[in-house]
Amino acid sequence: xxxxxxxxxxxxxxPQPFLQSFQVPVTDSTSVLDxxxxxxxxxxxxxxxxxxCRMAICGSxxxxxxxxxxxxxxxxxxxxxxxxxxxxxxxxPVERDLVVNMDSFLRHLEAVKPYLxxxxxxxxxxQPNRQTPAQMARYQQFAxxxxxxxxxxxxxxxxxxxxxxxxAAIALAHRYNLDSRDSGKAQRMAPxxxxxxxxxCTFVGFCSEVCPKGVDxxxxxxxxxxxxAKSMLIQLFSGRAIGGAGQ
Amino acid sequence: MSNHxxxxxxxxxxxxxxxxxxxxxxxxxxxxxxxxxxxxxFGVLWPLGIIDISxxxxxxYYSSLWGLVxxxxxxxxxxxxxxxxxxxxxxDFKLGGGSTTAFxxxxxxxxxxxxxxxxxxxxxx
Ligand code: SF4
Ligand code: FES
Numbered sequence: 001x002x003x004x005x006x007x008x009x010x011x012x013x014x015p016q017p018f019l020q021s022f023q024v025p026v027t028d029s030t031s032v033l034d035x036x037x038x039x040x041x042x043x044x045x046x047x048x049x050x051x052x053c054r055m056a057i058c059g060s061x062x063x064x065x066x067x068x069x070x071x072x073x074x075x076x077x078x079x080x081x082x083x084x085x086x087x088x089x090x091x092x093p094v095e096r097d098l099v100v101n102m103d104s105f106l107r108h109l110e111a112v113k114p115y116l117x118x119x120x121x122x123x124x125x126x127q128p129n130r131q132t133p134a135q136m137a138r139y140q141q142f143a144x145x146x147x148x149x150x151x152x153x154x155x156x157x158x159x160x161x162x163x164x165x166x167x168a169a170i171a172l173a174h175r176y177n178l179d180s181r182d183s184g185k186a187q188r189m190a191p192x193x194x195x196x197x198x199x200x201c202t203f204v205g206f207c208s209e210v211c212p213k214g215v216d217x218x219x220x221x222x223x224x225x226x227x228x229a230k231s232m233l234i235q236l237f238s239g240r241a242i243g244g245a246g247q
Numbered sequence: 248m249s250n251h252x253x254x255x256x257x258x259x260x261x262x263x264x265x266x267x268x269x270x271x272x273x274x275x276x277x278x279x280x281x282x283x284x285x286x287x288x289f290g291v292l293w294p295l296g297i298i299d300i301s302x303x304x305x306x307x308y309y310s311s312l313w314g315l316v317x318x319x320x321x322x323x324x325x326x327x328x329x330x331x332x333x334x335x336x337x338x339d340f341k342l343g344g345g346s347t348t349a350f351x352x353x354x355x356x357x358x359x360x361x362x363x364x365x366x367x368x369x370x371x372x
């Protein structure tokens with residue numbers, strides 16, 4: 001048994017969040033999510049948190065563990081021999097206990113159109129859309145994102161300005177811009193070029209440190225700055241956005 | 248149908264951030280590569296007498312085009328790098344960081360650079 005603390009927020013009981021201690025059984029393989037599930041099943045059924053896959057695939061179990069954004073299912077109690085405090089993800093509004101409102105995150109994802117957009121680069125739709133391994137390697141790393149939002153909880157610029165498009169959305173925009181089958185770059189550059197796009201990043205780099213899937217969003221954002229600078233220059237001199245479709 | 252829509256201005260959505268960022272990036276390279284060497288030579292080795300530099304020779308070099316390159320790599324670009332950093336630090340501490348801060352920071356860098364370049368032009372030779 002060991003003690004862990006969880007930040008509770010029960011708006012109908014108290015307007016202020018408060019820390020609550022629980023005694024949970026531990027083995028070497030007890031994850032933070034296991035501990036939360038134990039609390040919910042055996043100690044306090046009112047505790048709210050999200051989870052689904054418990055194998056770092058669904059991206060729903062993000063929490064702050066001792067102040068660092070982590071996936072509850074991929075982080076283990078054995079990593080924290082001393083104090084352990086579990087809080088909701090930073091920079092997002094808390095609805096209840098460890099459940100945060102992800103709307104602004106989803107809005108930013110939507111804004112960059114994270115899907116293949118048909119156009120001159122797409123094969124005719126009756127044909128399979130072929131891609132060589134080398135073409136795939138250009139974007140593959142950025143395709144591993146599971147939309148967990150840990151990078152938004154890590155990003156101080158998103159904390160200061162929730163209108164910042166943010167690491168995961170920019171990494172996904174970059175992923176599709178690099179895809180040889182995609183023709184949507186011109187549409188994606190508009191949100192990326194804006195002050196709330198890539199230019200809000202000051203290259204803190206913590207997003208890439210906390211990403212549980214090794215996506216390196218900081219690299220995507222800073223490659224995005226080069227692309228955005230090019231795109232604005234082209235627009236200034238030719239009147240068209242990069243990618244050719246702007247009008 | 249879109250024929251009747253006014254053509255958007257080619258400046259629509261543009262801003263100066265990429266320019267500051269390019270100067271910042273270039274200045275960062277100079278800060279990492281040239282500024283430490285200059286500080287070592289002129290701030291440590293020369294004053295300690297470990298190396299000897301003749302002032303006349305130095306002035307000769309400096310008044311050549313290399314002096315202008317030196318000014319660019321050691322004063323102009325690092326000044327804009329620092330201006331950008333300081334401006335974003337203000338933003339991070341929630342002490343502004345908007346256009347007034349940008350004006351003060353980049354303006355200072357511009358004045359410093361202008362004085363350095365003016366000094367080079369004023370050199371005899
Ligand atoms: S980039 Fe990484 S940290 Fe950010 S949402 Fe995607 S998987 Fe999570
Ligand atoms: S429960 Fe799915 S990522 Fe943790």
